[in-house]
Amino acid sequence: MSPRAVLVGAPGAGKTTVGRLLAERLGVPFLDADSAIEAEAGKPIPEIFFDEGEEHFRALERATVAATLESFDGVFALGGGAILAAETRKALAGHTVVYLEVGFADALSRVGLGAGRPLLAINPRATLKHLLDQRRPLYEEVATVTVATDGLDPDAIAADLAARL
Template sequence: MSPRAVLIGAPGSGKTTVGRLLAERLGLAFRDTDADVEAVAGKPVSDIFVEDGEERFRELEAQAVRLALAEHDGVLALGGGAILAEPTRELLAGHPVVYLEVGLSQAVSRVGLASARPLLVLNPRSQLKKLMDARRPIYEGLATVRVATDERGAGEVVDEIVKGLGL
């Protein structure tokens, strides 16, 4: 069992929105590892960061990704930072990985500057830019397919993913 598509990208790239639509188009189930982490922890990601720390969140995230890659045969969306763990990057090898590329201005407008996202609390625009710059080479290196999402509707992005992966 293996996902038909694994979506990666920065916050605001559209992983959840596009992932749900892609799954619907293909008649598959959608799974989001952030939701899996919240289910295991019994609280939102932002609370895990505040109460338990980023290290604990990353442990839960790595476990969620490992399980999802082994158990899920639909469309899978990973949290933006999941790719930071070397074991996760190794597990993604051989999977159809779709990098949803987003520019800073689009990401900011989608995420919002008053975001509850824990890594973007202080100076969200600057923090988001740092995250995107640091993670971009990793996203690009893991991608089977890269799809630009700026100024595009979710349906257009899904069309390109389907074409790029030959689904």
């Protein structure tokens, strides 16, 4: 069993929104890695970062992604930083991996400056810019399909993807 599509991309790329719409169109379930980790840990991600630290969160993330890649046949959205782990990039080989590409301006306007994103809690603009630059090559490395999302609405992206998968 293997996910129909695994969505990767930076915070603000639209992985959850597009993923949900794509799953609906394909008639399969949707799973968001961040939500699965929160359910397992019994608390929201900012609290996991605060109480146990980022390393602990990353370990939960690696385990959740590895298990889900082997057992889930719907649309699976990864957290923005999941591809930082070499182990996860390797595990993605052979899967249909959709990279939702987003530029700085659209990512910033989609994530906003609100709570819920612990890595962006301090100096969000500079941090987001850095994340996008640092991670772009990693998203490209794992992607089998790349979709530019700037200026597009989530349903149009989902429709395009459903036709291509």
